[in-house]
Amino acid sequence: xxARDARFEGLTTWIADHLSGDLSVPVLAARAGMSERSxxxxxxxxxxxxxxxxxxxxxxxxxxxxxxRGEITRKQAVAAYGFGQEERMxxxxxxxxxxxxxxxxxxxxxxx
Numbered sequence: 001x002x003a004r005d006a007r008f009e010g011l012t013t014w015i016a017d018h019l020s021g022d023l024s025v026p027v028l029a030a031r032a033g034m035s036e037r038s039x040x041x042x043x044x045x046x047x048x049x050x051x052x053x054x055x056x057x058x059x060x061x062x063x064x065x066x067x068x069r070g071e072i073t074r075k076q077a078v079a080a081y082g083f084g085q086e087e088r089m090x091x092x093x094x095x096x097x098x099x100x101x102x103x104x105x106x107x108x109x110x111x112x
Contacts, residue, residue, distance in 0.1 A: 007032055008046050015055060019062055020082045023055045059083065060096040067101060068108040074101050 011032055015023055028051055029039035043051045063081040066072040072080060074089070083089035093101050 008043065012047075012054075012058075015058055016062070019059050020080055023082065025051050028055075056092050057096055060092050063089065063101070064093070064097060064104055064108075067105050070109055074105070077101070 011028065014031065015028070021027075025036050025040055028043075029036040032039055032043075034042065040051055043054070047054055049057070059081045063072075063077040063083075066080070067074065067077060074086065078084070078086050078089050081089075083092065090100050093099060093104060097104060099107070
């Protein structure tokens with residue numbers, strides 16, 4: 001399993017560097033050199049989360065940090081972190097953080 005761990009370590013770094021792009025299972029499986037079915041199964045075993053949930057959590061964490069620092073607006077975060085639509089980002093924030101992006105910014109954002 002050590003070789004697979006190393007492969008996923010490289011993949012998780014790649015994911016973090018490409019949050020605005022297509023990070024679907026077919027894309028990630030191809031990047032890892034695995035079939036989609038094997039990739040999804042092994043990724044979950046190694047990482048403890050399904051690939052889609054892992055990607056969502058990475059996107060939310062990156063967006064939350066940028067929003068809190070005031071580096072980006074909510075609309076900019078939608079595109080910059082691959083959410084596609086503002087509503088998708090809002091639902092992802094609720095799942096991962098328990099609050100909407102606007103509430104996150106109000107609580108943790110930099111004050112002028």
